[in-house]
Amino acid sequence: MTTTDTTTSTDYAALVARLDLPTKVRLLTGATAFTLHGEESIGLSPMAFSDGPTGVRGLKFTGGEKVALVPNATLLASAWSEDTAREVGELLAEEAERQQIHVVLGPTINLHRSPLGGRLFEAYSEDPLLTGRLAAAYVNGLQDKGIGACLKHLVANESETLRNYMNSVVSERALREVYLLPFEIAVDEANAWSIMAAYNDVNGVAATEQDHVNNVVVKGEWGWDGLLMSDWYATKTSAPAALGGLGLVMPGPDGPWGEALVRDVESGAVPESVIDEHVCRLLRLADRVGALGGQREWPATSLAPDAPERRAQLRRLATDGMVVLRNEGDVLPLARDTTVALIGRHAVDTVCMGGGSATVNPPHQVSVAQGLSEALGDGVTVVDAVPVRALTLPARTDLVRDPESDEPGIRVEHIDAAGEVMLAVHSDDATVTTGWDDDLPRPTEVLRLRAVAAAGGQTRVGVSGTGSWVLRVDGDEVGSVVLTAEGADPGEAVLKPPQWTTDLDLAEGALVEAELTIVRSEPQPGPDGKVSTLSHAIASGMGMKGLLLEEVPRPLDEVLQDAAAAARDADVAVVVVGLTPEQEGEAADKSTLALPGEQDALVRAVAEAARRTVVVVNAATPVLMPWADEVDAILVVGLPGQEGGYAVADALLGVREPAGRLVTTWPAADGAAPAWDVEPTDLQLEYGDDTFVGYRGWHAGRAATPAFWLGAGEGYGAWEYADATLVEDTVEGDGPQTPRLRVSLSNTGPRPSREVVQVYFQPSEDDEPVRLVGWGAATVDPGEGTTVEVETDPRLWRRWDESANAWSTLQPGGELLVARGLGDIRARLPLA
Structure with a gap:
């Protein structure tokens, strides 16, 4: 489904023709950090942009008004639900309307190439199809309400180290098949109204100057008619950026364009027609968001970020994406009469959002300690534990x-x-x-x-x-x-x-x-x-x-003794561990997947003392868990947003099923991944994994067996796959085959549960990686069965032929894998 386009038959070229060159160029640089210039002579109102993608922060980077803090992107994506992604887009559109924001700067659809990437928490997945389909749904949710979305960051921007200077070296095949695919899907299926060019270079050319990507592929081959803006301070040049497809420099009011770009046009270095096209695209965006031809009418009333309805919605969204990775002896969900020792710094100071431009100023952030204590009352004993940050925190409001x-x-x-x-x-x-x-x-x-x-x-x-x-x-x-x-x-x-x-x-x-x-x-x-x-x-x-x-932190031995003592006195110990914005934030990458501080020692001390141990992982991206076999249950809760503590309590107590599935493969050790290094050498970062990104590389044997595959997750059900049949194996015109599958499954567990049926394609060619081609989901009562139908995506049955500079269809054959992640394949269907 494509976003409803609200533009009229406005003659943008005629409006541009009424402007002189300095005025046109002035419109192509921001007026402030997050606003654009208006121009009364043509009925153009100023537009306001706001950082997303998991909360509409407004026009202030810090200290702005209170806004809703949504669960982070990987947690939302873990629901494997386009309906969820669309709902989030609609929620953010309402938040934008409340603050009179025209464009939300999201979604982030770069891929989880290396698990060390610092900004992975605000991007969906390591898989391009999952990322693209969720992004399209999110964009439709925003734009159907007349709020512009901005896909970011175009392109090959999968790490933060030296991002303003580094050059991503990517084969054309990988660029087309993997890194551009999420953008292509979101353009095809949602017609995103704007895209943001990245900081980095791509194959030796700045992303803001990429004639090949910006003009040839995105605007040319895809026929995209939106506005391409720079990431903030990313624009490096005047004429090369203007000629390379960039249409808007942010932020303002200063930048490399202005008088320099006027001189470039006057000297003939940049044809004025290029400037005119950029302004036409800007006016089209303004028309779509209600900033052309009159002031947009904003809603007179809106839902406050702490309204009961909004809080319940955010709580539900967070729980739906949480992932059960281990549940020995069905220790989860916890019974209401269970006594719990709740242990860990992340329990009392739960990290609800990542760092950088994704941060917002929420009305509150509910800790796990608050959420579980309100649910169980005196049945919970809370113990703070080992420090988790290398740096000192800004002064907390309770201090x-x-x-x-x-x-x-x-x-x-x-x-x-x-x-x-x-x-x-x-x-x-x-x-x-x-x-x-x-x-x-x-x-x-x-x-x-x-x-x-x-x-x-x-x-x-x-x-x-x-x-x-x-x-x-x-x-x-x-x-x-x-x-x-x-x-x-x-x-x-x-x-x-x-x-x-x-x-x-x-x-x-x-x-x-x-x-x-x-x-x-x-x-x-x-x-x-x-x-x-x-x-x-x-x-x-x-x-x-x-x-x-x-x-000032207490001595480690004292902290571990207190934690173990509390664990011995309770029916169940719940240890909350995780990462912080020092690891999951903008402008820096991780150097290890190990939990910071002495959190591993904490888990082991508790597991040795407790009768049963549940570990809650408060992190959006993979962490190492050397103690995984020593504990009874593991629940990954991501960065769960402002209602996080309540959502975690709901998951632990079975109020709502944590039915999520991983969106990234979790390595078993540092370095044990198809792509690892994020630090460029001589400012060059080679994408040596090519099209074998993430689980594709693991499945091909390019790294040791992972701890957990993409798509892994238990929920609170148990599943039998009775059969899987190929319903359709057709060719549409000259395009690739598009099989459709029907899978029968039964919930053999004791409670209602949601299952995600994943379908992967393993091509017959030796040099082709396995790839996710579709998925379907169903919620089934205990003892009941259902049929799930999965349509596969034709874009995954093509390959980019670098010698012909064109798409070609994969050779016939191969097989379809029906799976709960590639570590749990339930059926194999050969293709002719």
Whole structure:
């Protein structure tokens, strides 16, 4: 189903013809961080964009209004449901309407090529078909309500290390068959209205200048009529980017276009017709989202992010994607009269979202401790445990209060060069961004962060963010430091800022004050020897700043003894472990899949002491579980959004089945994957796995057997596959064969359950990888059976012939595999 197109028969070329060259070029760079220019003479209103993809943050990077925090993309994708993806798109459209946002910057549809990728949490899967089909449904949900979607990031942007400078080296075949396929599906099936070009180069050409990808393939072969925008600060040139298909530079108001692009047109380096086409596409987007020919009428009322209906919806969506990987002796779901020792830092400080541009300011984030304690009352004993972060957290709201309003949080003051306080605001999360979306009359020269300690004791206090800091407690200086960005990528200064801390014996009620003097400097060249627009912004003081405050960690032996003692006294120990935004966030990749800190030691100490042990994994991407055979159950809950703790409780207690299936294969050890390295060599990152990405490479023997395959998941049912038959094996015109299957299955378990029937195709050619070609799902009562029909996708029966520079059909033959993940194949059907 393709999105309903709301455009009229507007003559965009005629409107463009009424504009002079400087005006046209002005429209092709943003007006601010997240808005575009309007132009009254042609009825064009300003448009507002907002980061997604799992929450519509609004126009402020930090400190904006409260918005709904949706479960992360991998958790939503784990439902293997296009209906779920569409519902999320509709939800985000409602959130966008509430904030008068025209375009949501999502979905992220890069693939999980290496499990080390830091930003995998906001992308769907390692499989291009699953990713593309879910993306199309999400886009349709958004755009049917008149809110534009933006597919990102085009293309081969599967890792974060040196992303502004690195070159992804990808064969044309892999590019076409794997990495462009999700974009192609979302264009074919949903006609996404905008696409975002990535930071990286692709085969030696910047993604923002990719004539081959942007003009030849996407606009030419696919016939796409939308607007191609840059990722923020990704545009490197004037004429090459304009000629390479880029239509909008973000953010604004500065950038590499402006007067430079006007000169390029006047000199003949860029034909004015190219500019006209870009503006036509921008006007088409404006028309589609109601910003052309009159102001869009926004709903007078909307559902608040903490409304009961929204909370129930987010709770349900989170539980539906949770994955049961182990359930020995049916320890799950837990009985209501079970006594539980709930153990782990992630239990009391549950990570509900990833880091970077996917972060939002939710009305609340429910921890697992809160959710399970409310469900079981005195039956739960909660034990905090080992630290999980290498860095110190921004001051939590339960630890500090605003000295002016007495609200949980801190007071932030922006001060100009004359010493005048231009803005004094409250911050819930103890962070603020300078030089990005300030809306201040003058630049901030001094930033003052103040808070009152809500409790006393040994406390780690500090600051984060570049600049010259002075830290005071009750007026007395306790430290000063000049922080500069580390690493070669300037994006780390914004999203992974440096920090400094000191341990103090802090008295309850003490006033903690951190004062930052902004340090401006000459922009520095990157590893490629060039000075980027982002380098200019960082040099001018842009970045995230924060006040840090947390308890000093206790000795490890003491923590493990307390955890083991609680486990011995309960019927079941539930240990919550996982990752943090240090591993699952923008601007950096992981170096290992091992759980951070001493979490493995915690699980083993608890498992040795407890009668039964359940491990809840609060992570969106694969982690190593060397203790997997020592525990009774494993439940993967992803980054479950604002209602996360309630959703986890529902899953543990069987209020709602955690019926998810993995969307990424989990390796058994570091390095044991078809693709591993994410750090480029001499700025080159070779996609050596070619078309054998993820499970395709594992199935071909290119890595040791994984711990868990894509598609794995038990739910709370038990399944028998009686038979699988080929219903149809036809050829449509000159296209590939498109088999359709019918599978009979029975739920032999004791409770209603949802099963996902997966169909993979193993071609007859030796150099062709296995690939997912379709899936179907059904919910079945205990003791009952049903039939599931699966239509396979014809796009998976073709290959890109590099010598002919064209698509060809795979050779006849091969076999279809009916499976619950490739580690549990239930039927094989040979094809003639």
